[in-house]
Amino acid sequence: MPGEASDNFLMGYIRFAHFAAAYIFAVGLLGRVYWAFVGNHHAKQIFRLPITNPQWWSEVFFELRWYLFLEKTPKKYVGHNPMAQLMMFFFFTILAVGMLFTGFALYSEGAGLGSWQDTLFGWVIPALGGSMQVHNLHRLGMWIMMTFVLVHVYAAIREDIMSRQSLISTMISGWRMFKD
Amino acid sequence: MLCVAVPYVATKPTGDIPVTETFYEVLRRQGITRRSFLKFCSLTATSLGLGSAAAPRIAHALETKARTPVIWLHGLECTCCSESFIRSAHPLTKDVVLSMLSLDYDDTLMAAAGHQAEAIIEEVKKKYKGNYIVAVEGNPPLNEDGMFCIHGGRPFVEVLKETCADAKAIISWGACASYGCVQAAKPNPTRATPVHKVITGKPIINVPGCPPIAEVMTGVVTYMLTFDRIPELDRQGRPKMFYGQRIHDKCYRRGHFDAGQFAEAWDDEGSRKGHCLYKMGCKGPTTYNACSSMRWNGGVSWPVQSGHGCIGCSEEGFWDKGSFYDRVTDIKQFGVEANADTIGKAAAGTVGAAIAAHAAVSALARARNSTSHGQPEKEGEK
Numbered sequence: 001m002p003g004e005a006s007d008n009f010l011m012g013y014i015r016f017a018h019f020a021a022a023y024i025f026a027v028g029l030l031g032r033v034y035w036a037f038v039g040n041h042h043a044k045q046i047f048r049l050p051i052t053n054p055q056w057w058s059e060v061f062f063e064l065r066w067y068l069f070l071e072k073t074p075k076k077y078v079g080h081n082p083m084a085q086l087m088m089f090f091f092f093t094i095l096a097v098g099m100l101f102t103g104f105a106l107y108s109e110g111a112g113l114g115s116w117q118d119t120l121f122g123w124v125i126p127a128l129g130g131s132m133q134v135h136n137l138h139r140l141g142m143w144i145m146m147t148f149v150l151v152h153v154y155a156a157i158r159e160d161i162m163s164r165q166s167l168i169s170t171m172i173s174g175w176r177m178f179k180d
Numbered sequence: 181m182l183c184v185a186v187p188y189v190a191t192k193p194t195g196d197i198p199v200t201e202t203f204y205e206v207l208r209r210q211g212i213t214r215r216s217f218l219k220f221c222s223l224t225a226t227s228l229g230l231g232s233a234a235a236p237r238i239a240h241a242l243e244t245k246a247r248t249p250v251i252w253l254h255g256l257e258c259t260c261c262s263e264s265f266i267r268s269a270h271p272l273t274k275d276v277v278l279s280m281l282s283l284d285y286d287d288t289l290m291a292a293a294g295h296q297a298e299a300i301i302e303e304v305k306k307k308y309k310g311n312y313i314v315a316v317e318g319n320p321p322l323n324e325d326g327m328f329c330i331h332g333g334r335p336f337v338e339v340l341k342e343t344c345a346d347a348k349a350i351i352s353w354g355a356c357a358s359y360g361c362v363q364a365a366k367p368n369p370t371r372a373t374p375v376h377k378v379i380t381g382k383p384i385i386n387v388p389g390c391p392p393i394a395e396v397m398t399g400v401v402t403y404m405l406t407f408d409r410i411p412e413l414d415r416q417g418r419p420k421m422f423y424g425q426r427i428h429d430k431c432y433r434r435g436h437f438d439a440g441q442f443a444e445a446w447d448d449e450g451s452r453k454g455h456c457l458y459k460m461g462c463k464g465p466t467t468y469n470a471c472s473s474m475r476w477n478g479g480v481s482w483p484v485q486s487g488h489g490c491i492g493c494s495e496e497g498f499w500d501k502g503s504f505y506d507r508v509t510d511i512k513q514f515g516v517e518a519n520a521d522t523i524g525k526a527a528a529g530t531v532g533a534a535i536a537a538h539a540a541v542s543a544l545a546r547a548r549n550s551t552s553h554g555q556p557e558k559e560g561e562k
Binding site: 001004005006007008009010011012014015067069072109110112113122123125126129130131132133135136137139140142143144146147150151154158161162 | 414415416420424425426429435436437438439440441442463465466467468492495496497501508509519520521523524525527528531532535538539541542545546549
């Protein structure tokens with residue numbers, strides 16, 4: 001980046017984009033949590049795993065076998081299939097909350113002592129072993145999220161084609177179509 | 181310096197004040213003029229961020245308060261905190277603090293030695309019970325019953341516990357006392373343990389840094405002695421006035437950071453132009469200290485000004501947080517030397533390849549089964 005520092009603001013704009021995206025993400029996540037309370041049982045799926053239900057677990061393993069080509073015909077679900085629910089719980093819900101907490105904790109370092117970010121999330125930094133550690137964990141979270149996007153998009157497209165039920169168009173229309 | 185000679189009249193403490201010298205009396209006895217004394221009060225008020233109105237209050241406190249004795253203990257350490265402390269930039273600050281401190285015991289600075297020296301601790305403990313300050317440099321090792329650090333023939337941890345038992349407050353000097361520093365770095369063979377994990381039930385002020393800045397040390401002591409209370413502390417027990425902001429927040433190279441101008445090698449154009457050292461592993465954005473505002477050696481310079489990134493010496497466990505020259509440092513929990521980016525790229529690459537393979541097999545399976553699903557499609561329901 002040539003020229004005087006006063007003529008440039010590249011890192012500043014990058015940071016602005018990062019923080020703006022983070023706030024939108026945080027508000028969206030809060031909206032999603034609200035929806036889990038007021039929405040139907042499908043809205044609660046990614047926040048609550050029926051881990052005490054053996055039937056659910058057997059269906060998780062059924063889905064695993066389906067993905068390993070060990071089952072010929074897939075089961076059909078109106079909401080998330082049990083395997084997808086498990087993955088969404090860990091790689092979306094837990095990860096998103098983790099990114100929100102580490103993210104706001106790091107943001108509070110710039111916002112300063114006494115800011116609301118510091119009051120709400122500042123404790124995260126000593127709890128996780130210091131600022132550098134939180135930076136590393138937040139960055140690791142980014143890679144987990146990116147890897148999950150790969151798997152998630154692939155699985156959605158594949159299921160749309162292979163499991164004889166609509167997934168992609170359901171996101172828009174709200175209707176799940178079963179082909180047989 | 182122009183000094184107006186003020187005849188010194190010793191003001192004897194009256195009434196309920198214990199018969200000991202005040203700070204002011206000690207200073208005058210040592211030949212410090214009133215003018216110099218008032219200048220010191222103004223300087224201290226400014227350095228504590230208190231404004232001009234506080235200067236007379238500091239002066240009043242120093243004139244009326246009896247000196248608080250300080251016992252300065254040395255555990256497992258390198259004495260760099262003492263070295264820093266005695267170099268406090270303003271000569272008057274040094275004089276005043278060394279007098280103010282009433283440094284009754286400091287085995288590296290005091291004249292007395294042996295039993296004579298050790299007797300002082302006992303005397304202070306009795307005479308000023310609950311009213312003295314213990315400043316600890318270094319930390320106690322707990323392994324082998326504390327035998328890795330012997331103080332006057334006994335494990336240091338015992339001396340520390342006994343001395344702190346009747347103290348008013350404890351100051352943990354430096355990274356050693358606050359966090360453990362190099363002797364507590366993995367695998368920590370002597371189990372060197374920070375002071376606040378050994379002493380409980382007493383106010384403990386952590387003043388981290390390896391060493392802390394001289395004026396930070398004298399500032400903390402001055403605050404405690406003049407206002408008779410401990411400074412406001414953050415979550416990690418550090419005084420907010422010196423550890424409230426990161427190096428990065430007050431760095432004079434911050435403009436280059438925001439502009440996206442970075443040194444990317446030690447001898448490149450950016451390095452010569454004084455660009456931000458973030459990509460060279462500067463720990464300024466993750467380090468809380470006052471270096472970028474107070475600087476070192478009387479404001480002469482500080483690491484980033486000298487062209488080297490901050491190594492984060494005032495942060496917990498900074499020896500175990502990977503290289504001083506990487507921004508994305510190693511994550512030891514993964515067993516091998518790996519950082520978030522190598523783990524992430526490996527995971528994304530592996531998963532990407534797995535998805536491609538899975539998609540290929542899926543396509544084959546679908547092609548093989550396409551005849552068995554020939555029935556007409558039916559509308560589902562929500």
